Amino acid sequence: MPFQQGSARTRQRTVLLVGIVVLLAALVLAVVLASLLTHGKQEVSPKMLKWKDRGTTKNLQEVILGRCYNYVMARYPELGDKDCLKIWESLKHAFIYKNPCNITSEDYEPLMELASHPISCNKSLFWSKTSDLVHRYTKSNQNFLTLEDTLLGYMADRVSWCGDPSAPGINYESCPKRSECESNPSSVFWKMASKMFAESACGVVQVMLNGSVEAGAFRNSSIFGSIEILNLNPDKVSAVHIWLMHDIGGPHSESCSGHSIQSLKTILEERNFKITCEDNYRPVQLLQCVHNPDHRDCRLCTNTT
Numbered sequence: 001m002p003f004q005q006g007s008a009r010t011r012q013r014t015v016l017l018v019g020i021v022v023l024l025a026a027l028v029l030a031v032v033l034a035s036l037l038t039h040g041k042q043e044v045s046p047k048m049l050k051w052k053d054r055g056t057t058k059n060l061q062e063v064i065l066g067r068c069y070n071y072v073m074a075r076y077p078e079l080g081d082k083d084c085l086k087i088w089e090s091l092k093h094a095f096i097y098k099n100p101c102n103i104t105s106e107d108y109e110p111l112m113e114l115a116s117h118p119i120s121c122n123k124s125l126f127w128s129k130t131s132d133l134v135h136r137y138t139k140s141n142q143n144f145l146t147l148e149d150t151l152l153g154y155m156a157d158r159v160s161w162c163g164d165p166s167a168p169g170i171n172y173e174s175c176p177k178r179s180e181c182e183s184n185p186s187s188v189f190w191k192m193a194s195k196m197f198a199e200s201a202c203g204v205v206q207v208m209l210n211g212s213v214e215a216g217a218f219r220n221s222s223i224f225g226s227i228e229i230l231n232l233n234p235d236k237v238s239a240v241h242i243w244l245m246h247d248i249g250g251p252h253s254e255s256c257s258g259h260s261i262q263s264l265k266t267i268l269e270e271r272n273f274k275i276t277c278e279d280n281y282r283p284v285q286l287l288q289c290v291h292n293p294d295h296r297d298c299r300l301c302t303n304t305t
Contacts, residue, residue, distance in 0.1 A: 051100070051174035053186075056161045058172065064088050067155045079117055079151065087114050087155075094185070097169035100162035101181035103188045112196055115152045119145060121203030128224040129210035129217070130245060137208075137284050144206065147197045156193070161185055194223050198231035205232065208243045208284065209261075212250035216260030229267060239274040243281035248292040255279050 057063055068084035090111040095103060125144040127134040138144050147153040162175035162185045176184045207224065209217040219225050232240070244261065246252050254260060256277035268275050289298035 051162075051171075051176040052180060053175045053177045054160050055172045055174045056170050057159045060159070060161055060170075061088060061092070063159060064091060064155050068151070071151050071154050076117075076151075082117075082151065083114065087111065090114055091155075091161075094189075095161055095163040095170075097165055098163040099165055100171065100176050100184050103183050103185050105188060105192055108189055108192050112152070112192055115155070116196060116200075117151055119150065119197075119200050119202075122205075123203075124197070124201035124205045126198075126205065126207040126224050126228050127209070128207070128219065128222045129213050130208045133245060133284065133288065134208045137287055140287060141283070147194060150193075150197060152193045152196075156189060190223065191227055194227045195231050198228040199233065201232055202236040204239045204241060205237055206241045206243060208245060208281075210247070211244045211252060211254045211258070211279065212247040214251070214253050217244055217254045217258065218260040218264040220263075225264075229264075229271075232271070232273070234272045237273060239276065240268055242275065242277040243284060244277060244279050245284055245288070246280055246297075248288050248295050248297045 065084055065088050068082070068087055072079040072082045072084065094107040094111055098107070123143060123145045125134065125138060125146050127146060134146055135148060138146055138149050148157045160175055162171050163169055164171040175186070178184065178187045211217050242256070242261065242264070244254070244256055256279050261277060265275050265277070285298075289295070292298055
């Protein structure tokens with residue numbers, strides 16, 4: 001009997017020890033799994049998500065520096081005191097190693113200060129839905145400047161960039177669109193640059209809109225409608241001239257008497273601006289007809305005697 005009782009106690013201890021070992025093993029496994037899961041969460045960066053827009057432009061540094069030096073040395077040598085290396089560094093620090101959905105205006109403030117420059121009165125040309133035409137026009141007529149013709153806009157035009165919290169700090173695969181997150185590097189940059197461009201305008205300013213757009217030539221949600229108009233200074237800007245252009249061969253969805261243009265005029269009048277509107281501003285229409293000389297819409301561009 002004593003032997004049987006001892007055996008029973010031994011078995012109980014063995015079972016207890018086995019249970020403790022199993023419990024400890026389970027706890028260790030749980031800790032390891034938790035650590036792996038937590039580590040995995042920390043390592044998941046925005047780059048692991050597939051954004052819908054193109055990634056950072058390859059050789060971004062060389063592109064930005066090349067454009068900056070070309071602008072201040074060849075195109076506008078009077079701006080030769082601009083430090084292109086500092087400008088590049090300020091742009092890089094605005095987004096590198098940062099979540100591309102958490103960019104703020106403060107990130108870009110050093111860049112805006114370094115790259116800003118005065119714009120002569122009567123030269124500011126705003127636009128919406130006329131990108132190709134308006135920039136063909138400013139290339140042929142140096143009397144006007146769009147945002148893309150300023151140093152900031154020239155460097156950033158058709159270029160993409162965004163960061164990532166993990167190395168190498170730049171996402172070359174994809175970047176977020178505005179529809180995915182509004183505080184992305186591109187949206188924040190262009191909003192700030194547009195605001196600064198509007199604030200610097202003086203004298204008579206021009207805006208080129210597209211009268212062939214079915215939804216209307218003017219949209220409150222556009223950069224022009226939501227930022228640039230609101231930052232024009234009535235004390236500096238004497239008048240706003242609207243050029244309402246129609247695509248050659250395209251529909252004439254709206255004229256200067258159209259609904260959206262009337263909305264634009266109301267906004268401008270409330271801010272005490274003088275306004276004029278012209279359908280198919282002749283100098284721009286002539287430029288359109290250079291590419292479409294035989295189209296019937298261009299017959300009006302020729303004088304008949």
